[in-house]
Amino acid sequence: MRTLFFLLRKEFRQIFRDKSILAMIFIMPSIQLIIMPLAANYDVKNINLAVVDNDHSSYSRRLIAKVGSSGYFRLAAYAPSFRQGLRLVEDNKADLVLEIPNGFERNLVREGSQQLSLAVDAINGTRASLGGAYLTRIIADFNQGIRLEWQSPPSAATIDIASSNWYNPLGEYRFFMVPAILVLLLTMVGGFLTALNIVREKEIGTIEQINVSPIQKWQFILGKMIPFWILGMIVFTIGLIIARVLYGIIPVGSLPTLYLFAGVYLVALLGFGLLISTYSETQLQAMFVAFFFIMIFILMSGLFTSLDSMPPWARYIAYCSPVTHFIEVVRMIVLKGSGLADVSRQLGYEVIFAVVLNTWAILNYHKTT
Amino acid sequence: MKQLLVFIRKEFYHVFRDRRTLLILFGLPTAQILLFGFALSSEVKDVNLAVVDFAKDNASQQIISRLQASTRFRLQRSLLSYSEMETAFRRNTIKAALVIPTNFNRDLLHTGRGQLQIIADASDPNAATTITNYLTAIVGDYQQELNQAAGALPYQIVPETRMLYNPDMNGSLNFIPGVLALVLMIVCTTLTSVAIVREKELGTMEILLVSPFRPLLVLIAKAVPYLVLSLLDFTLILLLSVFVLNVAIQGSVVLLYVVSTVFIISCLSLGLLISNVTASQQVAMLASMMGMMLPTLLFTGFMFPLENLPGPLRLVPNIVPSHWYYLVVKAIMLKGLGFEAVWKETLILGLMAVVLLGISLRNFKIRLT
Numbered sequence: 001m002r003t004l005f006f007l008l009r010k011e012f013r014q015i016f017r018d019k020s021i022l023a024m025i026f027i028m029p030s031i032q033l034i035i036m037p038l039a040a041n042y043d044v045k046n047i048n049l050a051v052v053d054n055d056h057s058s059y060s061r062r063l064i065a066k067v068g069s070s071g072y073f074r075l076a077a078y079a080p081s082f083r084q085g086l087r088l089v090e091d092n093k094a095d096l097v098l099e100i101p102n103g104f105e106r107n108l109v110r111e112g113s114q115q116l117s118l119a120v121d122a123i124n125g126t127r128a129s130l131g132g133a134y135l136t137r138i139i140a141d142f143n144q145g146i147r148l149e150w151q152s153p154p155s156a157a158t159i160d161i162a163s164s165n166w167y168n169p170l171g172e173y174r175f176f177m178v179p180a181i182l183v184l185l186l187t188m189v190g191g192f193l194t195a196l197n198i199v200r201e202k203e204i205g206t207i208e209q210i211n212v213s214p215i216q217k218w219q220f221i222l223g224k225m226i227p228f229w230i231l232g233m234i235v236f237t238i239g240l241i242i243a244r245v246l247y248g249i250i251p252v253g254s255l256p257t258l259y260l261f262a263g264v265y266l267v268a269l270l271g272f273g274l275l276i277s278t279y280s281e282t283q284l285q286a287m288f289v290a291f292f293f294i295m296i297f298i299l300m301s302g303l304f305t306s307l308d309s310m311p312p313w314a315r316y317i318a319y320c321s322p323v324t325h326f327i328e329v330v331r332m333i334v335l336k337g338s339g340l341a342d343v344s345r346q347l348g349y350e351v352i353f354a355v356v357l358n359t360w361a362i363l364n365y366h367k368t369t
Numbered sequence: 370m371k372q373l374l375v376f377i378r379k380e381f382y383h384v385f386r387d388r389r390t391l392l393i394l395f396g397l398p399t400a401q402i403l404l405f406g407f408a409l410s411s412e413v414k415d416v417n418l419a420v421v422d423f424a425k426d427n428a429s430q431q432i433i434s435r436l437q438a439s440t441r442f443r444l445q446r447s448l449l450s451y452s453e454m455e456t457a458f459r460r461n462t463i464k465a466a467l468v469i470p471t472n473f474n475r476d477l478l479h480t481g482r483g484q485l486q487i488i489a490d491a492s493d494p495n496a497a498t499t500i501t502n503y504l505t506a507i508v509g510d511y512q513q514e515l516n517q518a519a520g521a522l523p524y525q526i527v528p529e530t531r532m533l534y535n536p537d538m539n540g541s542l543n544f545i546p547g548v549l550a551l552v553l554m555i556v557c558t559t560l561t562s563v564a565i566v567r568e569k570e571l572g573t574m575e576i577l578l579v580s581p582f583r584p585l586l587v588l589i590a591k592a593v594p595y596l597v598l599s600l601l602d603f604t605l606i607l608l609l610s611v612f613v614l615n616v617a618i619q620g621s622v623v624l625l626y627v628v629s630t631v632f633i634i635s636c637l638s639l640g641l642l643i644s645n646v647t648a649s650q651q652v653a654m655l656a657s658m659m660g661m662m663l664p665t666l667l668f669t670g671f672m673f674p675l676e677n678l679p680g681p682l683r684l685v686p687n688i689v690p691s692h693w694y695y696l697v698v699k700a701i702m703l704k705g706l707g708f709e710a711v712w713k714e715t716l717i718l719g720l721m722a723v724v725l726l727g728i729s730l731r732n733f734k735i736r737l738t
Contacts, residue, residue: 018649018651018652020647020648020649020652021651021652021655024652024655024656024659028655028659028660032663032664035682036663036667038678038679038682039667039668039673039677039678039682039685040667040672040673041673041674041677041678042495042673042674042677045677046674046676046677048676086533089533090700090704090706090710091710092696108526112525113525113526113527114525114526114527115526115527115528115529116526116527116528116529117528117529117530117531118528118529118530118531119530119531119533120530120531120532120533121533121534122532122533122534122535122536122542123533123534123535123542123543123699123703123704124543124674127674128532128535130499132530133502135528136528136530137502139526139528140526142526143525143526146526158481158482158483158512159477159482159483159484159485159508159509159511159512160482160483160484160485161484161485161486161487161504161505161508162484162485162486162487163486163487163488163489163501163505164486164487164488164489165489165491165494165497166458166488166489166490166491167458167490167491167492168491168492168494168497169491171491171494171497171498172494173494173495175492175494176492176493176494181663184663185663188658188659188662188663189659192654192655192658192659193655196651196654196655200650200651203571203650204570280389281387281389282387282390283563283650283651283654284387284390284559284560284563284567284650284654285387285389285390285393287559287654287658288390288393288394288397288559289389289393291393291397291555291559291658291662292393292396292397292400295397295401295662296400296401296404299401299404299405299409300404300408300409304409304672305409305410306413306493306496308413308414308415308416308417308464309409309410309412309413309414309415310408310409310410311407311408313408314404314407314408314409317408328461331492332459332461335492336458336459336461336490336492337459338459338460338461339459342459342460342461
């Protein structure tokens with residue numbers, strides 16, 4: 001126990017001596033948490049629309065006005081021809097081209113049917129499909145309006161749909177992103193720092209002194225882990241404060257549950273970092289291995305894309321990452337007020353990760369090279 | 370000149386000795402391309418949906434069987450009450466619920482109006498909107514079919530949608546330029562960020578300082594092996610996209626290589642700059658990885674629409690090299706545009722390289738004296 005205490009004192013001194021590392025640990029995540037949620041906004045609005053109106057009739061003008069006032073679209077330009085509209089798409093100035101053909105109004109009245117053409121820049125999948133869907137819906141609405149004008153009220157059956165959005169009634173994207181970004185930052189700080197830690201001593205040569213000392217393996221690993229665990233919890237707390245003060249996100253669920261989960265998660269994550277460190281020979285190696293895994297963890301975590309839309313094999317990989325469960329749980333507790341019982345399955349996973357990764361790291365740390 | 374070649378050869382040895390880092394360098398883009406290509410999509414499908422069916426009549430059965438037929442939803446029908454539904458939301462086992470009230474069919478037949486309620490978990494606002502849209506469309510189809518008896522609807526506006534550049538809606542199309550930009554940016558910057566600081570930390574810098582090399586030559590010699598590596602990395606990603614993900618290169622491959630070289634040089638210069646101003650490998654790597662990863666992910670433009678950036682943040686992508694590169698790759702690779710469409714972006718990347726290299730050179734000189 002005394003040995004561990006001395007080790008801890010040494011580690012803390014080492015961390016606090018290097019002011020630039022301290023800045024990396026505390027200031028960088030804070031700044032990123034302040035700025036990132038503003039950028040990670042997937043609200044699909046302000047879709048740039050180029051309109052080619054070949055009809056210039058009162059109906060075509062009404063349709064355009066309706067599209068413009070929907071709040072989703074911004075009329076980027078009126079193009080004189082479809083070709084010119086396409087040029088705007090090529091230059092990234094428009095996402096969609098709506099072409100109203102010559103004789104639109106006349107055909108609609110006389111023949112009862114008229115086509116409109118939409119050209120969507122389909123490279124950007126979400127924007128394209130959502131934009132196309134919005135526009136189609138607005139056109140359908142407009143269509144309905146015309147029908148009501150020209151026909152007596154229909155006797156057909158209608159189904160009214162009342163939709164309500166729970167847990168985030170205004171549909172604000174930051175409520176979804178801020179908790180996840182907090183997890184991300186914590187993961188990067190914890191993962192990268194611990195991954196670099198042991199290998200640094202190897203590279204500089206100081207690990208020899210520890211190896212010849214009577215320090216036990218587990219003491220050494222614990223000595224490396226506890227300081228970063230404490231730093232991680234502080235970063236997490238700072239993050240929660242920023243989320244609250246700046247973004248008005250107050251966890252609906254209980255804070256102790258959140259902290260319990262964060263605590264267990266950090267043990268798992270730090271174990272992972274140390275494991276990488278014991279396998280690496282240079283800091284550059286450790287960094288790239290950590291980057292490799294953390295990048296995959298992040299991409300597969302459900303942070304940016306939904307887990308539901310992944311094929312089964314990918315979902316299994318995603319479940320094998322501690323990050324996935326933590327992001328899910330932080331969103332659950334913070335936004336929905338889920339309790340300990342609701343997240344017990346995920347907590348179980350984290351405990352398993354923590355035990356396996358740390359045992360592995362201790363076993364893989366050899367005192368002789 | 371001969372000196373330079375010898376020096377470059379020495380640096381090559383350094384780089385190629387570290388097999389593990391090399392493995393990661395090529396493993397990382399491979400894994401990312403495969404993940405983006407096969408595992409990640411922003412599409413909404415297989416959403417867990419609960420139907421709370423209080424009606425249990427003919428009409429509700431009809432709607433339920435339509436939902437079952439859709440691949441968008443996975444139906445959970447065992448839920449019988451509101452409270453069960455709430456628990457399911459808190460446990461994260463459902464994303465949305467459709468509530469069908471008692472007497473749904475009778476109301477529809479007698480009064481011509483039926484009421485449905487959609488409840489969506491809006492902690493993920495985009496998913497909630499999309500799910501609500503899909504559900505509304507399915508119910509709308511059903512309603513249309515009910516009304517089919519009254520004959521075809523008059524005054525029909527039929528939107529005809531064309532998907533430009535990506536008729537099959539291949540989801541990986543948008544990601545490939547993004548992954549290229551992201552991987553090259555992070556890998557190049559991190560690689561060179563340790564190049565100089567490593568020598569400082571290990572003490573070999575002294576030897577360099579007393580050698581007759583000019584600072585510029587030192588920087589060039591350090592950067593050349595990484596340029597070669599990065600171009601190999603780039604080639605690998607291109608091959609994977611074409612042969613594994615079936616994304617054809619529409620434009621000129623030569624042009625693509627030219628622009629990529631310019632982009633890589635600007636990233637390498639950024640790395641050298643970081644290497645010059647930091648005191649330890651640890652700080653250099655944390656700065657280049659942790660400091661760059663999120664901003665690159667967010668400001669490149671392939672994850673989140675840059676149009677949503679608020680006020681001054683909208684200027685940030687302009688100083689992020691990967692943003693310009695992403696635009697160029699999209700234009701050349703996917704849209705098949707030529708040099709006249711991308712010269713501006715290429716010029717900006719070139720200027721960035723010159724400026725960054727200039728600054729690092731100045732910093733390097735200062736350290737020499």
